[in-house]
Amino acid sequence: MRTSRELLFSLCFVTFGTTAASVVQVFAYIGEEANVSCSYPHGYESYDKYLCTENCGGDDVLVTTTQGTMNRYSIRDDRNKQTFTITISNVAQSDAGKYWCAVSRTGKDIYTEVKLQVQPDVCCDGVQSVQAYESDRVSMTCSYRPELVNSFKYMCRGSHRSTCRQQALVTTNTQQNERFKFGQTQSEFTVELTGVTKQDAGSYLCGVQGDNDFDVFSRVDLTVKEWCCVNSREAKGLLGQSVTLQCPYPAEHRSNRKFLCKGEHRNTCKTVVTSAGPTDRFQLQDGRSSSFSVTVAGLRETDAGTYWCGSDSQWTPGKHYTKVQLSLEWCCVNSREAKGLLGQSVTLQCPYPAEHRSNRKFLCKGEHRNTCKTVVTSAGPTDRFQLQDERSSSFSVTVAGLRETDAGTYWCGSDSQWTPGKHYTKVQLSLEHFKSTVSPKQTTNPSGSTLSKGSDAVISHVVMYVLPGLLLILVVVTSVIVYKYSCLRAQGDRDSNNISRAKEDIAVSELYCNQEVVKAARVNADRHGDDRCVSKDEVMYENFSGDNIYNNC
Structure with missing residues (x-):
């Protein structure tokens, strides 16, 4: 039997168990995990803990610390913090309701009430649709209740509430993140996105931290459209020459201001000329019909790139603009091909204009003119290269004793400054081996690979087999002739x-x-x-x- 002191001690703990701590609120999303954390008094570190429902009878116990894991429930006890945590995996809507965290002891166990609330993870019923054009900027607005003005706010990409805060793009604490910028008023916050691309299209969630409740979410669906122009064109020009770009426009824009700007994107496009008048090397001419043209004189390498021309400086989406990709080429007199035989010589012809008669002439080798290495000039021969200037309209370069390394691309000209124009010739030199008319005999070595005998073997075969045969034929023919001659002579004498x-x-x-x-x-x-x-x-x-x-x- 228990003593009166033991009964009094038990009564005290029964009183503690019936007067449980405040309710533990737990929020979880369908398909995710729910973590239930419950604390207990000092002195119960070694006692068994469990989670139960209903009346916490034998069948109502879901998991104990002795078991560790049972079905979708697992429990761990942090005795240092005097807290044990139950994890419910793959939460379903049916899991919502009341639970009890309990500490097993003699007499009445210690219970703490737990209330689990469950919501769908995918948001939301109400969706705000926003449309933007490529390369544009767009603002996404998120409203909230006035009492949440000081609450933590954030925006993430996607439609899952459970992971939104961890994957936030911008927050009230981090208001600038690359192309995203956070802004707030008393009743809403906005996120501005610049340089919109097609990859930015999709769903975004605006989140506001709840007050002891689920965070409040709203959803924005962003649609990105291609910014339309009349068409996209390509234009090619020659360095130092002129090129004309054509820009159509609708009839209703006949009196509008026309313009041409340069830039990869229209929102960063820098105007180079307008219908108000010419600028430097750019001249705009409006035919007042259905198009205008822009002529660029004295083309430079820096003129290559993307241009936009149009008749609406407000960049109103529609068919009022043309995107032109201008590429430039460096021009020479012509491109030629030359062929030579290894070990032999070859002569390359290089024309030049009459006004360059007294200029220094040169030949260089390289795939590109700007990386071309000079091999000979009109100042004198170099190694196997000799330049001869006829002082008329061309010069020649003779390459002696051709080697395999001599094959490749050559440039010859009469202007070492590489001024764009028709003062140069590009020559592609290819080399071939000398080919004998007698096919070399094919032999096979012990390893099975085929070997080809050289010209020495061919000559050897000719000397050994062909020449003796020819000599034999010659002797026979000579003998027959002598014999016939002798017979004819003898016959004449007898007659x-x-x-x-x-x-x-x-x-x-x-x-x-x-x-x-x-x-x-x-x-x-x-x-x-x-x-x-x-x-x-x-x-x-x-x-x-x-x-x-x-x-x-």
Whole structure:
């Protein structure tokens, strides 16, 4: 049994448990977390703590420090601060209501009432729509109740209330942040955005810190439209020359002031000329019909860029303006191509105007004229480069012993100041290897890669195989010619002998009329002849009968 002192001690704590501290207000957004923090008296650091609902019966306990985590509930006890915190994850609308933080003890537990309020995270029912044009500036206004005039205010991008304050763009404490600027009156605050881009379009939340309640939010939806002009054009000009820009305008603006300005954005565009009169190298001419023109003389490199021309200086959105992108080129006489063979020479021709006859001539190498490195001048030759000036209308540069490094872009001219104009020539030199008419034989090395033999191998093959064949053919042809000549000569000699012998035989026949003697003499003569070269006349002679001879007697 308990003593009277123990009962009195328990009664005191029962009284403390029934007279709980003030209600703990907790605010949470659907889908986010809710953190419930409850304090307890000194001396209860080691006691078990828990969160419960309803009557806090056995089934009403949601989580205890002994458990640590139960479903969507987790609890941690900071004994140094005598505070324990319960976290409810993925809060739902049904989680709203009354809870109890409790400290378990002998007798009546210690209870602290908790009221959880839940709201949707996405804001809001009422939306303010704001429209702006690219490169423009826009103000977004946020109203609030007068009693919140001194409350903390802020603006964030997006539509989620739970993270808005942490992601604030500007606040009452940070009133300037890059393109965003904060301003406030008694009943509203404004945020001004400059240099609007398409990426700025979307939802913004205006937040005002509540007084022991949810922060008060309002939503602004920003729409960004392309700032429209008649069209966007491109114009090209030559340095040192003139260019004319055309700017159309509507008929109702015929009497309006016309202008041309320069700048990447129209709101930072600097006027260079108006219809009031010419300015420096810019001259505006209004045809009083449907367009005006602006002529820029003596073009300089700094003239390149973006121009805007129009007939409404108020920059009223609409089709009253033209955006022109002007690009400039540096002009030369022409661009040429030259080809050469490695190891050989090549000559480059460079024309120049007559008035530059006595000027210093030069040839330089480089992709761009402003980084071009001089290789030779009219002052004298340099290494393998020799410049020859005909003193007429052109000069030439001869490059000897061409190397692979000689290929590339060359500039030649007669004005070392690079004054824009037709005083220069751009030459693209390409080089090729000498190509033999005999295709090199392809061989394969042990690793499998293909090798190509050089000209020495080709010559070797010619000497070894082709030349002996040619010599053999020559010997055969010569032998045939000599043989034919010998046969013809021998045949001629035999014909002469046969005729002589025939005459002699006839004479003898007439003298002796003896056929046998004549025939014997002819046979002996035949035996001394060359059987290989017997002519037709000789055969006829042999067939000549003795009767014919005898008859002639």
